[in-house]
Amino acid sequence: MPRKFTYAEAGVNRKLRAKSKTALKLLEQTFKFNNYGKVVQLPYGNVFPFHDKYLDFEVEGVGTKVLVAQLADKYDTIGIDGVALVVNDVIRSGARPFALVDNIHTQVSNPKLIEELLKGITKGATESECIVPAGEIGDVAEIITGIAKGRSFDLVVGCVGELAEEKMIRGNDINAGDVVIGLRSSGLHSNGITLARKVLFKQWGGKYDPFAIPDGFDRELVYEVLEPMKIYVKPLMTTAEKVEIKGAVHITGDAYLKFDRHMKFSKGIGFEFSNFKPQPIFDLIQRTAHELKRAISDEEMLKTFNMGWGFAIVVEEKDSDAIIGYLRKSGVEAEQIGTVTASPKIVAYYKGKKVMLQ
Numbered sequence: 001m002p003r004k005f006t007y008a009e010a011g012v013n014r015k016l017r018a019k020s021k022t023a024l025k026l027l028e029q030t031f032k033f034n035n036y037g038k039v040v041q042l043p044y045g046n047v048f049p050f051h052d053k054y055l056d057f058e059v060e061g062v063g064t065k066v067l068v069a070q071l072a073d074k075y076d077t078i079g080i081d082g083v084a085l086v087v088n089d090v091i092r093s094g095a096r097p098f099a100l101v102d103n104i105h106t107q108v109s110n111p112k113l114i115e116e117l118l119k120g121i122t123k124g125a126t127e128s129e130c131i132v133p134a135g136e137i138g139d140v141a142e143i144i145t146g147i148a149k150g151r152s153f154d155l156v157v158g159c160v161g162e163l164a165e166e167k168m169i170r171g172n173d174i175n176a177g178d179v180v181i182g183l184r185s186s187g188l189h190s191n192g193i194t195l196a197r198k199v200l201f202k203q204w205g206g207k208y209d210p211f212a213i214p215d216g217f218d219r220e221l222v223y224e225v226l227e228p229m230k231i232y233v234k235p236l237m238t239t240a241e242k243v244e245i246k247g248a249v250h251i252t253g254d255a256y257l258k259f260d261r262h263m264k265f266s267k268g269i270g271f272e273f274s275n276f277k278p279q280p281i282f283d284l285i286q287r288t289a290h291e292l293k294r295a296i297s298d299e300e301m302l303k304t305f306n307m308g309w310g311f312a313i314v315v316e317e318k319d320s321d322a323i324i325g326y327l328r329k330s331g332v333e334a335e336q337i338g339t340v341t342a343s344p345k346i347v348a349y350y351k352g353k354k355v356m357l358q
Contacts (some may be wrong), residue, residue, distance in 0.1 A: 005294035007304045010195040014254065014303075043171040043247070043261035044092050047163070054165060056095035059158040060085035065193045065226070066155060070148035071203060071210045072222040075113055079120020081190045082157035084229035085252070087128045088311060091236045092248040094169040095161030097128050102135040103156040107144045109137060113151055120228070121157070128233045130159065167240065171247040171314075174266035176342035178246060179320045180259075180273070183236075184333035185310030187279050189229040191252045192304040196225060196281075199289045199296070207288050216280055224281055232311045235330040239313075243323055247314035251306045256357055259346055262314065273338035274349040277308040299355050302348050309337055 008014065031039045037049035047054040062082050069078045079102075087097040102121050104114065114137060125132050144152050188196060200206045200221060208214065210222035217224060239245070247262045259271045282305055289296040301307065315323050320336055327334035341347075346358040 002290055002293040002295035005195075005199075005289055005296050006300050007192065007195050010198050012194050012253075014257075040168070042093050042169070043265050044089070044250070044258075047093050047095065047168065050162075053162045054093075054095070054168065056090050056093045056161045056163065057158070058086050058089040058161075059156060060089060061154065061156045062190055063193060064197065065190045066153060068193065068197065068201075068222060068225050070151055071201065072226060073151070074223070074226060075116035075151075076119045077226055077228040078155065079117045079122070080124040080228035080231075081120075082155045083121055083124025083128060083130075083159075084231045085190055086157045086159040087124070087130065087161075087231060087233050088229070088250045088252075090159050090161040091233055092169065092250055093161075093163060094167045094240060094245070094248070095163040096237055097130050097159050097161040097233060099160050100125050100128075100130045100132045101158045102132065103138070103158075104136070104153060105138045105140050105144055105156075106153040107139070107141045108150050109139050110150050113153065117153070117155060124228075124231060127231050169240075169245050169248050171262045171265040174246050174262055174269055174314050174340055176269060176340050177317055178314050178340040179317050179336050180271065180338035180340070181313050181315060181320060181323060181327070181334055182251075182275070182309030182337035183232055183311040183313075183327060184230070184277075185251070185279075185306045185308055186230045187227045187281050188225055189252065189306055189310055191255070191306065193225070195296070195304055196285050199285050199292065199294065200225065207292060214284055217284075230310050230332070232332065235327050235332040235334075236311070236313070238330045239323055239326045242326055243315065243319050245313050245315060249312045249314075251310055251312060255304055255306060256302050256346060256348060259312075260358055263344060263346075268342060268344065270341045270343045270345040270347070271338055272341050272347045272349070275335060275337040276302075276348075276350055277335075278305075279308060282307055298350050298353065299357065302350060302355060302357055312337065314340065
């Protein structure tokens with residue numbers, strides 16, 4: 001019988017990570033240094049006033065997807081992921097991203113590698129309509145190690161966005177009966193990669209050679225995993241100009257567990273999800289894990305992967321049809337994926353079963 005295989009066993013322990021994040025409270029000691037007013041705490045971070053606007057400043061790393069890029073020796077898309085991760089975080093507050101910075105740490109400054117990374121960053125920045133006025137390239141061979149000699153690196157991207165106070169998505173007035181609209185993902189995005197790698201690729205104990213084409217796929221597996229994350233800036237900004245968005249969630253690490261942040265800001269609510277449209281890569285991960293006698297449960301899949309929806313917004317039911325229409329016109333697939341309930345739980349109906357996530 002296959003043994004249970006979880007994200008924690010793959011190397012990412014949610015409980016330990018959550019415990020580590022409690023230290024973030026220490027940073028509140030610095031809030032007094034803002035000369036323009038009070039820092040506003042939101043479900044997924046903080047925004048702070050600057051003159052007549054608020055700023056949202058976020059930073060994100062691409063994580064172990066860089067190892068997949070090294071496996072393929074392909075680096076022109078990973079920069080898109082770095083941009084997408086951070087601009088999609090910024091728009092959760094209602095802020096419009098306007099500037100990016102990048103930090104590339106390498107074993108050694110490889111001109112071709114840097115050029116390919118910057119191609120992706122430029123492409124992502126162009127799609128997000130952001131300037132990239134600065135960045136940093138550091139040679140840190142004693143920190144960045146790996147078998148990809150001269151091609152081992154880490155990529156971190158920071159972004160600042162601005163918003164007016166009246167456009168802030170606070171997440172504090174969500175009510176039972178509101179609906180959750182999902183924006184289609186492009187596949188794995190950049191989350192759960194540690195678990196996916198250890199199931200899919202022989203290099204980390206998985207099944208496949210990187211350039212194998214599994215049944216049902218039309219390209220090599222390593223390129224399927226490298227498909228860059230979707231950027232939702234334009235669709236969300238266009239929609240937010242027309243209707244009120246009550247909550248916004250970037251469905252990344254911890255997947256559908258992330259909705260619990262809104263439960264802390266709007267008391268007495270929960271979420272129920274019933275519409276999942278996972279791309280074939282997700283089924284391949286779960287099926288392959290079973291073949292390797294390392295079973296990944298449906299619950300673990302829903303706690304780790306986006307399962308077809310990379311971003312979600314919470315809106316009033318009366319607005320949902322119009323909002324779905326706005327999103328589709330702006331170029332992103334969108335559907336209702338769930339509802340807000342009066343029970344403080346996160347529940348998914350998946351493969352004909354009820355799955356309790358929280």
